[in-house]
Amino acid sequence: MSASLFSSAPLNPGYGFSLFPALFLFTVFLCVPHLAYSACGKPPIIFNFGDSNSDTGGIVAGLGIPVRLPNGRTFFGRSTGRLCDGRLVIDFLCQSLNTSLLNPYLESLGSSFSNGANFAIAGSATLPKRVPFALNIQVMQFMHFKDRSAELAATGANHLIGYDRFGDALYMIDIGQNDLADSFAKGLSYVQVVKKIPSVLAEIKNAVKNIYERGGRKFWVHNTGPLGCLPQKLALAKNISHDLDSFGCISSYNDVAKLFNEGLRQISVELRSEMEDATIVYVDMYTIKLDLIANSTKYGFSSPLMACCGSGGPPYNYERGISCGFPGYQVCDQSSQSVSWDGVHYTQAANALIASKILSTDYSTPPVMFDFFCQ
Numbered sequence: 001m002s003a004s005l006f007s008s009a010p011l012n013p014g015y016g017f018s019l020f021p022a023l024f025l026f027t028v029f030l031c032v033p034h035l036a037y038s039a040c041g042k043p044p045i046i047f048n049f050g051d052s053n054s055d056t057g058g059i060v061a062g063l064g065i066p067v068r069l070p071n072g073r074t075f076f077g078r079s080t081g082r083l084c085d086g087r088l089v090i091d092f093l094c095q096s097l098n099t100s101l102l103n104p105y106l107e108s109l110g111s112s113f114s115n116g117a118n119f120a121i122a123g124s125a126t127l128p129k130r131v132p133f134a135l136n137i138q139v140m141q142f143m144h145f146k147d148r149s150a151e152l153a154a155t156g157a158n159h160l161i162g163y164d165r166f167g168d169a170l171y172m173i174d175i176g177q178n179d180l181a182d183s184f185a186k187g188l189s190y191v192q193v194v195k196k197i198p199s200v201l202a203e204i205k206n207a208v209k210n211i212y213e214r215g216g217r218k219f220w221v222h223n224t225g226p227l228g229c230l231p232q233k234l235a236l237a238k239n240i241s242h243d244l245d246s247f248g249c250i251s252s253y254n255d256v257a258k259l260f261n262e263g264l265r266q267i268s269v270e271l272r273s274e275m276e277d278a279t280i281v282y283v284d285m286y287t288i289k290l291d292l293i294a295n296s297t298k299y300g301f302s303s304p305l306m307a308c309c310g311s312g313g314p315p316y317n318y319e320r321g322i323s324c325g326f327p328g329y330q331v332c333d334q335s336s337q338s339v340s341w342d343g344v345h346y347t348q349a350a351n352a353l354i355a356s357k358i359l360s361t362d363y364s365t366p367p368v369m370f371d372f373f374c375q
């Protein structure tokens with residue numbers, strides 16, 4: 001299992017790790033021996049809610065929006081609907097438990113949901129509510145999934161998640177980035193975007209409570225990454241020359257992300273006291289991702305603010321309308337050396353490193369192991 005966690009693609013003949021990143025990844029692996037095998041006592045069940053950061057194909061299944069190669073080129077050798085050259089963070093987390101990669105809830109052909117379901121859809125936000133596929137819609141889909149599982153089980157269907165297993169499933173949430181990004185994209189000022197944060201946080205809190213009321217007890221909440229370091233934002237945001245920090249990221253965007261995260265951390269504290277028999281793990285993705293960008297050379301990456309797949313060349317390789325997979329795009333040879341895949345999403349190589357940091361528990365509050373829920 002550990003070998004496959006960090007293996008390069010057997011399917012893509014044009015792809016190869018250079019010696020340095022290969023050695024580097026090997027070193028990472030040695031530092032985190034608990035990746036080596038599944039430590040689950042019972043079969044792990046995971047339900048995931050979110051946006052493109054954890055969408056394993058829902059956008060294609062649910063909306064028919066094509067995600068084309070070179071997405072998927074590094075690991076799957078075909079497009080799976082993931083906005084990445086290979087695996088996402090959630091894929092590595094699943095692999096660390098030796099469980100199958102999560103199927104999108106809306107993928108009706110060839111899917112198995114015996115280890116959970118992925119409700120995340122690219123582009124999703126918490127607000128506005130009641131539109132596909134806002135967080136509250138994803139949670140309602142989960143409720144339907146649970147009710148339907150019970151109905152079918154009563155008729156003798158198998159390969160379903162038993163009613164008693166929803167309590168020890170893990171409920172993962174990674175959302176909020178689009179709420180913040182969409183607000184900036186609409187031209188709202190820093191102050192206006194900050195004012196929107198409490199209503200976004202209220203939606204996330206509500207989602208956790210609704211899942212709790214349906215029996216969920218184990219939650220894993222990712223905070224949001226440094227929005228102002230995404231090549232897309234750097235390329236498209238206007239008048240940012242006075243607003244760049246020492247890493248070259250947009251300060252106001254990152255400040256909003258940090259305020260959001262502080263609020264999310266606070267909500268996790270509130271939820272822990274309101275739901276005493278629940279475990280809510282808050283994971284600091286921001287610190288993990290900023291470290292990757294700020295110290296990119298140390299980790300074997302270069303040009304952390306430049307998309308591997310995009311158009312326009314340096315400094316960001318991102319242009320509106322010619323994004324990755326669309327006519328006119330250009331793609332780097334070695335995505336193993338890039339942090340950013342397409343200007344918004346991270347490469348598989350970055351995701352592997354991010355996942356290994358998550359699994360270290362150093363960024364988690366409380367610092368429990370990722371496999372705590374399946375003991």
Ligand SMILES: *[C@@H]1O[C@H](CO)[C@@H](O)[C@H](O)[C@H]1NC(C)=O
Nearest residue numbers: 001036037038039097098099
């Ligand atoms: C991982 O899962 C596979 C297939 O389900 C199984 O054959 C293998 O023994 C498992 N490995 C570990 C270390 O649990």
Ligand SMILES: *[C@@H]1O[C@H](CO)[C@@H](O)[C@H](O)[C@H]1NC(C)=O
Nearest residue numbers: 238239240241242243244252
């Ligand atoms: C650009 O940003 C600077 C500094 O934040 C500000 O003083 C200036 O008014 C802005 N210009 C435009 C055209 O928005």
Ligand SMILES: *[C@@H]1O[C@H](CO)[C@@H](O)[C@H](O)[C@H]1NC(C)=O
Nearest residue numbers: 287290291292293294295298
């Ligand atoms: C970069 O790495 C150093 C040394 O590990 C660390 O102290 C620092 O916090 C990192 N920078 C960021 C922005 O994470």
